[in-house]
Amino acid sequence: MRLSHGFVRGEALSCIYHGWSYARSGNCLRIPAHPGLTPPETIRVGTHAVEESDGVIWVAVGVPTAQPPRLEGVVPLRSLTAHTGVAAVEAAAGAKAGAVGLVWQAQDAQQIRLLLAPQGDEQTLIHVLLDHNSSLSQRIGASRAVERLRRAAEDLQTKGIAP
Amino acid sequence: MMQDAMIDEWYPVGLFSQLDVKGRKTALMGEPIEVALDAERRARVTCGDGRTLPVCVRYGHVWSSLGKPQKDLFAIPEADQPGRRLVDVGAIRVRCSPLRAVENFLDIAHFPFVHTDILGAEPHTEVQDYKVEIRQKEDEVWATQVKFYQPKAAKSASGGITTEYMYRVPAPTCSVLYKTCPPRPGEWDVITLFVQPLAEDLCDVWPWMALFDDVTPMTDLIHFQQTIFLQDRSILENQIPRLLPLDPGMEIPTRADLTSVAYRRWLKRHNYTYGAQLVAQ
Ligand SMILES: [Fe+2]
Numbered sequence: 001m002r003l004s005h006g007f008v009r010g011e012a013l014s015c016i017y018h019g020w021s022y023a024r025s026g027n028c029l030r031i032p033a034h035p036g037l038t039p040p041e042t043i044r045v046g047t048h049a050v051e052e053s054d055g056v057i058w059v060a061v062g063v064p065t066a067q068p069p070r071l072e073g074v075v076p077l078r079s080l081t082a083h084t085g086v087a088a089v090e091a092a093a094g095a096k097a098g099a100v101g102l103v104w105q106a107q108d109a110q111q112i113r114l115l116l117a118p119q120g121d122e123q124t125l126i127h128v129l130l131d132h133n134s135s136l137s138q139r140i141g142a143s144r145a146v147e148r149l150r151r152a153a154e155d156l157q158t159k160g161i162a163p
Numbered sequence: 164m165m166q167d168a169m170i171d172e173w174y175p176v177g178l179f180s181q182l183d184v185k186g187r188k189t190a191l192m193g194e195p196i197e198v199a200l201d202a203e204r205r206a207r208v209t210c211g212d213g214r215t216l217p218v219c220v221r222y223g224h225v226w227s228s229l230g231k232p233q234k235d236l237f238a239i240p241e242a243d244q245p246g247r248r249l250v251d252v253g254a255i256r257v258r259c260s261p262l263r264a265v266e267n268f269l270d271i272a273h274f275p276f277v278h279t280d281i282l283g284a285e286p287h288t289e290v291q292d293y294k295v296e297i298r299q300k301e302d303e304v305w306a307t308q309v310k311f312y313q314p315k316a317a318k319s320a321s322g323g324i325t326t327e328y329m330y331r332v333p334a335p336t337c338s339v340l341y342k343t344c345p346p347r348p349g350e351w352d353v354i355t356l357f358v359q360p361l362a363e364d365l366c367d368v369w370p371w372m373a374l375f376d377d378v379t380p381m382t383d384l385i386h387f388q389q390t391i392f393l394q395d396r397s398i399l400e401n402q403i404p405r406l407l408p409l410d411p412g413m414e415i416p417t418r419a420d421l422t423s424v425a426y427r428r429w430l431k432r433h434n435y436t437y438g439a440q441l442v443a444q
Contacts, residue, residue: 001401017398019276019288032288033272033419043415 171230237333260438287312290419
């Protein structure tokens with residue numbers, strides 16, 4: 001069970017399954033099934049450097065050498081999970097992701113910025129960003145366009161066309 | 164590779180009350196099967212390759228096997244006790260290993276977090292010590308003297324009580340839970356988990372109950388159990404790795420997990436590995 005399914009209470013992050021909670025440094029603070037027990041130091045989870053910038057939370061894999069890229073002029077719209085790898089999403093969009101994400105020109109929609117985060121086991125988390133001046137109907141249109149993109153990417157994967 | 168010993172076990176493949184002559188298409192351990200009533204209104208199970216499979220009807224369900232079961236289906240003596248209501252809950256499809264579904268059923272420490280305000284609630288999170296054994300004569304895993312505070316232990320419960328549990332694993336994908344019976348002290352309510360392995364990472368869970376409860380409408384009893392299992396499903400479909408690890412590895416068991424530890428050890432000893440992962444990854 002990933003801790004991302006869990007909940008934050010005070011300064012601790014807790015697992016949704018059995019409520020084990022962890023401090024910022026990754027050590028286990030509390031095992032609810034055994035409230036009298038001080039969790040040993042060996043029970044800990046990995047930690048990552050985190051940075052918040054332009055409305056997006058960035059997580060570093062390893063030791064980051066630079067600040068996250070700036071995403072000026074766009075605002076976050078939504079995030080969604082595709083049951084496919086990054087390559088299939090790129091293939092469906094007809095563009096590759098660069099340092100500031102993938103710039104996608106959807107049919108019947110404005111330009112959409114996508115940040116693609118591989119989740120392992122053939123899943124990709126897609127963060128959708130739009131021009132900050134977008135109207136409500138443009139935002140709804142973009143949201144639907146990205147759902148179509150997800151379906152297209154998953155179809156490519158099923159048909160074995162994407163790597 | 165050694166043939167998995169689970170092939171010769173009995174598995175639930177449907178509710179007898181829902182069978183008809185047209186039949187029901189389903190699967191057992193990766194093989195397509197069909198469960199139907201024959202002309203004499205007896206259950207009949209046919210495999211995709213045309214074989215007629217062994218059948219027995221017990222505890223509301225039709226049971227079958229791809230192999231040759233060496234013994235009868237395990238006994239639940241309470242099923243024949245007068246005064247109990249027998250509840251066919253129906254199937255809940257879960258995208259998880261059948262063994263993970265059973266292990267989750269044996270776990271009480273998740274009650275306050277997954278079944279909040281029903282089977283558990285903070286701050287009553289402590290799991291007191293209980294007894295676990297593998298009974299040699301019956302060849303079953305047993306956990307006894309399990310106690311837990313529950314805000315709403317059953318549909319018939321009106322307030323919080325400390326519930327006592329006993330768990331039994333008589334077959335690799337089946338567990339029987341005995342639970343304090345609020346309207347009848349001295350007796351145990353029986354709640355079972357019968358799991359049909361469709362594939363190594365896909366199963367139909369068939370809960371079944373034998374309760375002392377003359378009051379609660381049947382639909383409410385079924386709905387209560389379905390609510391619980393749907394909460395479990397959201398957990399089970401997100402477990403990593405998908406197959407149940409039988410070798411000690413990344414996980415850190417505590418005293419609360421001793422039933423699970425015994426279950427995994429018992430599975431490994433019997434070479435019950437369908438839905439299991441043997442080498443820690
Ligand atoms: Fe549960």
